[in-house]
Amino acid sequence: MTNEESGGEFKPKIIAFLCNWCSYGADLAGVSRMAYPPNIRIIRIPCTGRMSPKFILEAFRRGADGVWVSGCHPGDCHYIAGNYHARRIFTLLNNFYNYLGLEPGRLHFSWISSAEGEKFARVATEVIEAVKAVGPSDRFAKDRIEVA
C-alpha cells in the first residue's frame, strides 16, 4: 500500500521511543543541522525503564514498519538503574520477537547520550536503511477495515 502511494519508493514508518534525558535531547542533531531521513516518528519516554513490551507490540500492530528504542548508556541512567532493568527486558523481547518470526532488522535498540548528536543521526540512518531493506511490515500489522 505504502509503495503505490509514494510512487514506488518505500517510505517506512518508524516509531522511535526516546528517553527524555539523553536520546530525546540528542535530537540536537537537528539544531546542529545534521541531516537524517524524515521517516522517524518520535515518542518521548521518561526512561527506557518505562518501556513496556506492549508499546512495541502496539506500534507493530498499528502498522509501524520499524521500532527503535533508545536510552542512556548503562551507568548513566537519570533514575540510577532504569536502563539496566530495561536491558534485560529488551534482551528477552528481542529474542522472543525473532523466535515468533519478526524479521531481523525491524526492531532496534541503542544507547545514545545527549552529547552524541552525531551518533543519533548515524543510528537513525542505519535504522531506516535496515527497515527499508526488510520492506513493508505485514506479519504483525493488523489490517484496517476499509471504509469507503
Added chain:
Amino acid sequence: MESRTGKIREIARRLLTEEKVDVVLGYKAGTVPLRNIPFFARTPEEVESLIWDSNGRINLANFLPRREDRIAVAAKGCDVRNIVNHIIENQIKREQVYIIGVPCEGMIDPELVYEREGRLIEEAAEADGKLTVRGNGFETVLDRNELLRQNCRICQHRNPPVYDELVGEPVPEEGDVSPLEDLEELLAKADSERYEYFHDLVKTCIRCYACRDACPLCYCHVCFVDEHMPQWLGKSIDPRDVITYHFLRAFHCAGRCTDCGACESACPLNIKVRQFTRLLEKDIRELYGYEAGLSLDKLPPLTVYLPDDREEFIK
C-alpha cells in the same frame, strides 16, 4: 500411587484435626474419567475425597493468591515451585501455607489416551504404572509412562524443592531427555518459517483465555486483555490479535514460568501454548542462570541486573 493417596489423606486428616490449617487443597476425581478437579477439604470427613494419581494436571498454586486462611496444599514439584513464586511475589505468606510435597512421576496427557483408543472411555483405573481404561465392551491396559505430557517427559524437577512434609520417598530426577531438542530445531529455521509455524499453531485459538486462567502466574486484578484505553489488543480472532495475546501472555511469564503445563492442559483446542513460554524459560536459564521457584532467597531475574549483562544487539 494408591499409597500416596493414603498418605495424603492421613496428613490432611491430622492437620485438620489438630487445627493446624483451615483447609487442605488437593485433587478429587472429576465427573469424567482421566480428569481430576481441585478439591478443598475443610473437615476430616471431606478428606476421604482426596486422591492422587496421574491426572492432576491443574496447578494447585493457582488457588493461593488473595487468601486469608491457613491452607495446606498437596503439591507436586512444579506446583511447589509456583507456590515459592507466590511467596517471593508476596501473594501469600510462607507461614500461611503448609506444603505437603508430593514427589511426582509425571502426569498423563488424556489426548494421547483418546488418540490410542478412539472410543468413548467410561472408566479408568491406575495401578503399578499401568492405566486400565474401560468402555462399552472393551478393556485396555496401557503403560502410563508412554502417555506422559511433553513437559512431564522433559521435567527436571520432579521432587518439590521446598516442603513442610514429604509424601513417600523422593523419585529419581530424569536427566536423559534433552529438554530443548525440538526448540533448537525450531530456532534453526528461517524467520518466515517460524512465523508460519506460530501462525499455524494458534490458528484454531478461540481466545477463551483458559490458558491464562489455568496459569498460577496470572493473578493481576485487571488483565491486559481486558484493558481498554489503551486497548492493547482487539477482541476479534484476527490472527494478529491472537498472536499478540499469546505473545504478551508468554512474556508476562518470563522468569516466572515453571513449565508446569497447566496452560496447555487447559486448552480446549489442544494448542501447544507452551511453545511460547519455552523460549523465555530457556533464555532466562541460559542468560541469567535462574530457574523459577527453586529457592525462597533468590531474587527473580527481571528485578535485578548486572552491570555486564549481555547487550551485543544494542547499538
